[in-house]
Amino acid sequence: MTTSGWIDVGDETELSQQALQAVTVGNTHLALSYEAGRFGAVSNRCNHLGGPLGSGRLDGDYIVCPWHYWKFHRVTGLGEPGYEKDAVPAHEVKVENGRVLINPEPFAKRSRLPHPPHELARDPVRAPGPVRVLGLSTTIMTADHPRYSTSEDLLGTALKHASDKLACETRLLRVRDLSFRACEGFYSKSARACTWPCSITQMDANDQMERVYEGLVHWADVILVATPIRWGAASSLYYKMVERLNCVQNHMTVHDTRLMNNKVAGFIVTGGQDGVQAVAGQMLGFFAEVGCQFPSFPYIAHTRGWSAEDMENNMRAVQSSPLLHEAATALVTRCTETAALLLGGALADCPQSHGGRKGNAMEPPRHKP
Secondary structure, three states, X not given: OXXXXXXXXXXXXXXXXXXXXXXXXXXXXXXEEEEOOEEEEEEOEOOOOOXXXXXXXXXXXXXXXXXXXXXXXXXXXXXXXXXXXXXXXXXXXXXXOOEEEEOOOOOXXXXXXXXXXXXXXXXXXXXXXXXXXXXXXXOOOOOOOOOOOHHHHHHHHHHHHHHHOOOOEEEEEEHHHOOOOOOOOHHHHOHHHOOOOOHHHHHOOOOOHHHHHHHHHHHOOEEEEEEEOEOOEOOHXXXXXXXXXXXXXXXXXXXXXXXXXXXXXXXXXXXXXXXXXXXXXXXXXXXXXXXXXXXXXXXXXXXXXXXXXXXXXXXXXXXXXXXXXXXXXXXXXXXXXXXXXXXXXXXXXXXXXXXXXXXXXXXXXXXXX
């Protein structure tokens, strides 16, 4: 119903029961708010990525977008202090005879404050150079009280072999040394709300997950992930990291753009309990989903079984076994050989004896179906 160009959107008493809601005025979707006896109406579409403001919440006189928490004044449409030039269209609202009326023509238009793209948003371009191997250790420990880690020890052996014997560039990221927030589940709100670069990284300059993104997307050719087994699964730190990598996979879903090309992944799994194949299977499944390739026998593992709770002996078994460390060098060699093939070249000085099945005693046995 219209009254001299104004559009009736409903009963005052009914609409005032909700602090914030979405309404439609003609073909325009608006966020209608009510606070301290006054209605306000602004565009329902956030300036950032089009998040539904009417599904957000009020923080005083500001509407907080449910997707990434941008704020807009519920009456004027202006952004929060310091971001007033980021404004959404605002509409006049009046009440007549108990009915709420909205002018379909905005009195203030949308404006956007220029936001330079995040450094991670650049197109992935591989610079010339040798094969690059990134090691990710997901072992958790107290920073002030370091301890020995079997999976990290074998990862160190692999990286040293890649650097010293295979002439690769190498980097080690101990994920426990990085301060980063847990995934906030933007994907659960909308696939478009899970962005690349990650919205958390864009909003929080102190979020160090940026170093993992930079390494995986823009630097590495080979990714070696090392984890202990914890109750039949990878470490909780591994899963915290992987949840934040959902934005890489989702970028393909939403934009049909693959961020990780010609990447090879391999895995090191150790622990005092059995469960190697379950842990390795999850890791293989996830890294396949973000676009990685795998060499023959893509993971190595060591466990003394479910009943081996004498952890000091588990540690000694890895520390004192040349065979286990040879298996780590064999894994990284297979990975770098595969990466070289994907990159269109041969890996120089690559000892072929390290690339085969022989000597890889850490791999679980293959059983015929």
